[in-house]
Amino acid sequence: MTESEQVVAPKAFMPLKKQTACPNKFIVVPGGWLLSRDSTASLCTFPLGACLGIAIYDPVAKVGGLLHSLLPASSLDPKRAASRPGMFLDTGLTALLDGAQRLKATRKSLRVFVAGAAQIIDETALFNIGKINCDILPQLLRQLGVKLHAQNVGGRTNRSMELILATGEVLLKFSGQTASMLLCKPSKTT
Amino acid sequence: MQAIKDYIRNLRHLPPAPHLVPELMRLLNQPDLDSSKIVNMISYEPSLTANILRISNSAYFAAALPTFDLQEAITRLGFQQVNQLLVASAGAQLLHSAQDGYGLEQGELWKHSVAAAVAAQIFARKLGDNENPVFTAALLHDIGKTILSNSLNGAYAKIVKETDGNGNSLLEVEIKLFGVNHAELGGQLLQHWKFPPNVVAAVWFHHSPKGAGVHQRLASCVYLGNMISCYMGHGYGHAAFALRARAEVLSTLELTPQSIPELMMETFEQMHLIQALFSLAA
Numbered sequence: 382m383t384e385s386e387q388v389v390a391p392k393a394f395m396p397l398k399k400q401t402a403c404p405n406k407f408i409v410v411p412g413g414w415l416l417s418r419d420s421t422a423s424l425c426t427f428p429l430g431a432c433l434g435i436a437i438y439d440p441v442a443k444v445g446g447l448l449h450s451l452l453p454a455s456s457l458d459p460k461r462a463a464s465r466p467g468m469f470l471d472t473g474l475t476a477l478l479d480g481a482q483r484l485k486a487t488r489k490s491l492r493v494f495v496a497g498a499a500q501i502i503d504e505t506a507l508f509n510i511g512k513i514n515c516d517i518l519p520q521l522l523r524q525l526g527v528k529l530h531a532q533n534v535g536g537r538t539n540r541s542m543e544l545i546l547a548t549g550e551v552l553l554k555f556s557g558q559t560a561s562m563l564l565c566k567p568s569k570t571t
Numbered sequence: 572m573q574a575i576k577d578y579i580r581n582l583r584h585l586p587p588a589p590h591l592v593p594e595l596m597r598l599l600n601q602p603d604l605d606s607s608k609i610v611n612m613i614s615y616e617p618s619l620t621a622n623i624l625r626i627s628n629s630a631y632f633a634a635a636l637p638t639f640d641l642q643e644a645i646t647r648l649g650f651q652q653v654n655q656l657l658v659a660s661a662g663a664q665l666l667h668s669a670q671d672g673y674g675l676e677q678g679e680l681w682k683h684s685v686a687a688a689v690a691a692q693i694f695a696r697k698l699g700d701n702e703n704p705v706f707t708a709a710l711l712h713d714i715g716k717t718i719l720s721n722s723l724n725g726a727y728a729k730i731v732k733e734t735d736g737n738g739n740s741l742l743e744v745e746i747k748l749f750g751v752n753h754a755e756l757g758g759q760l761l762q763h764w765k766f767p768p769n770v771v772a773a774v775w776f777h778h779s780p781k782g783a784g785v786h787q788r789l790a791s792c793v794y795l796g797n798m799i800s801c802y803m804g805h806g807y808g809h810a811a812f813a814l815r816a817r818a819e820v821l822s823t824l825e826l827t828p829q830s831i832p833e834l835m836m837e838t839f840e841q842m843h844l845i846q847a848l849f850s851l852a853a
Contacts, residue, residue: 411804412839430804431812451803451839452832461836468836499806501798502740503816507828510802510835511812537734537812539804557674557727557809 406543409434412468414448416480417546425543428556429497431511433518433534434542435474436494437527438549439486445546448477452510453517470514471521478525488526494551494565495532496542511535531565578718578751586717588764589661591616592707596767599650599703609653610642622660622851623653629847654703655692656851659685662710663852670716672723674808678852680717684710685848686805690838691796698824704789707766708773709796715757715774722749727809734813741813742778754778780820791820799834 405422409415411432415424424447426434435448448467455462455469466472481491495518498511506512515534522529531551533540539556548567555562591612598609613619620641627644628637638644645653666684669677691709695702723730726748733744745752758775762768772786773793783790794817801811821827838845 411842428804428807430806431802432804451835457829457832458836468839499801499812501801501812501814501816502738505816505818507818507821508798508816508831510831537810539801539806539811556679556807556811 409447409449411449412451412465412473414446414467414473414477414480416444416446416477416484418442418444418484420547423543423545426497426541428539428541429499430539431497431499431509431514433470433495433497433514435470435477436496436542436544436551437477437481437486438492438494438544438551439481439490440492440549441490442484442486443546444481444484444486445544445549446477446481447542447544448473450474450514453513470517474521474525478527491527492530492549492565493522493527494530494542494544495534496540496551496553496564498534499537499539500535501537533562533564578749578756585760585763586665586714589665590764591619592658592661593764593766595654595657596703596707596770599654600767604650606642606645606650609650610645613645613653613657614641619657619660623648623656626656626847626851629850651702655706655848658707658710659688659848659851662688665711665714665717667852668717670720670808672720672726673716674727675716675720676807678849679807680713681852682849683800683805683807683811684713686803686838686845687712687793687796687800689796689841689845689848690799690803690834691792693837693841694792694795694824694834698788698792700788700792704767704769704773705792705796708770708777708789709793711761711770712757712774712777712793712797713753714760715753715755718756718760719745719749719751719753730809734810739813740778740815741810742815744813752778778814778817780817780823787823791817791823794820795824795831795834799831799838802831802835803838 407415407424409426426449432451438445450470450473451468453470455472462469462472466476498514500509500511503509541554543552550567551564552561553564623644627648666681670680688706688710692702692706695705733739742752754777758771762771769786769789772783773790776783776790777793780787780790780794
């Protein structure tokens with residue numbers, strides 16, 4: 382584990398032995414998000430690069446969502462943010478949570494998973510969109526009143542993310558690797 | 572330098588030379604540009620002719636009526652686009668295969684290169700620089716990886732140890748293992764293929780634009796194109812982000828750090844062009 386790679390719940394990060402088969406895979410386009418209550422579906426991102434993938438899952442309402450945001454703050458370009466809120470972390474996450482709420486998910490039971498934001502070697506931090514994306518996240522989550530359940534961010538390798546609606550499992554696929562990794566085990570409905 | 576020459580000499584197979592690309596670049600640079608010469612040159616290449624017709628009739632470029640005439644298609648596209656297509660057609664053949672040593676699956680190096688080329692071209696346009704050499708160099712910037720990949724087979728553990736553990740860049744790992752790196756090898760290869768010196772220099776120094784001398788500006792555009800491509804999710808394979816930040820790139824191009832997200836947004840807007848070029852390898 383490198384210094385730039387942070388994992389909140391290290392025990393939840395384990396090699397996946399048997400991948401859950403999922404008949405209905407939906408791809409989230411960059412700058413977009415998807416929400417679903419369909420227990421036969423999974424939502425996945427393209428490789429994230431320096432972007433952030435944010436998966437949310439409510440094990441009670443069985444509602445899940447996934448966002449692929451490119452840049453940290455909508456203040457970079459408010460006009461673009463109005464037409465494509467998913468492009469930015471703040472407007473994208475707000476839209477994702479609002480949508481989940483409409484599907485009867487509650488912020489109290491929502492679990493949040495974050496992945497992506499690979500980083501180049503940059504002591505000056507002039508270029509590092511991945512790092513800026515990570516830095517802004519904790520405060521944003523606090524503001525929006527949701528808790529981070531697990532994350533796998535930073536590092537030097539591109540990854541994509543998949544949320545399985547039936548179980549709430551979150552899988553990561555690292556570029557150059559054949560096996561997926563499990564960021565989060567199946568959720569228990571308590 | 573000798574190490575690279577030895578390395579190239581010892582290779583059994585070099586990739587096939589894309590003869591037309593340097594030739595077209597020379598033609599396009601002539602003040603009295605003769606379009607019939609270009610049509611003539613391209614018409615001898617059936618796969619290129621087919622690609623130009625296919626793309627000029629694609630959803631991205633299509634006019635009201637489809638054309639099956641090369642001259643007409645070239646007129647519609649314009650020379651800039653024809654250069655783009657010629658380089659991309661050659662690049663699709665050179666860059667589409669899997670590069671196992673780097674952990675690159677089939678098509679991934681190609682996608683990375685296309686996204687880098689489109690990003691770098693957007694940048695060149697904004698700066699008012701000549702777009703053709705920027706697009707060409709950015710598209711071919713990783714051509715050296717196709718030569719080094721076999722040697723890297725089985726070196727995954729070493730790559731991880733050196734990049735994650737010791738904080739080295741992928742380029743530095745290559746030098747440590749082989750005494751050469753993919754950027755220099757790529758530059759040498761393009762020189763061998765008689766590409767113009769600015770394109771050669773920009774590929775050679777795409778990780779350290781300062782070294783490109785008078786072509787530093789061009790190399791800086793390629794450097795940024797490569798980085799933006801990675802940021803947008805098109806940096807594939809092992810430790811693709813193990814590349815060093817070069818702060819001087821910003822001053823060379825008279826930019827601020829805020830230009831990076833701007834360039835990402837503008838590249839994002841060109842996703843349809845990136846997709847159209849991806850399909851050239853299909």
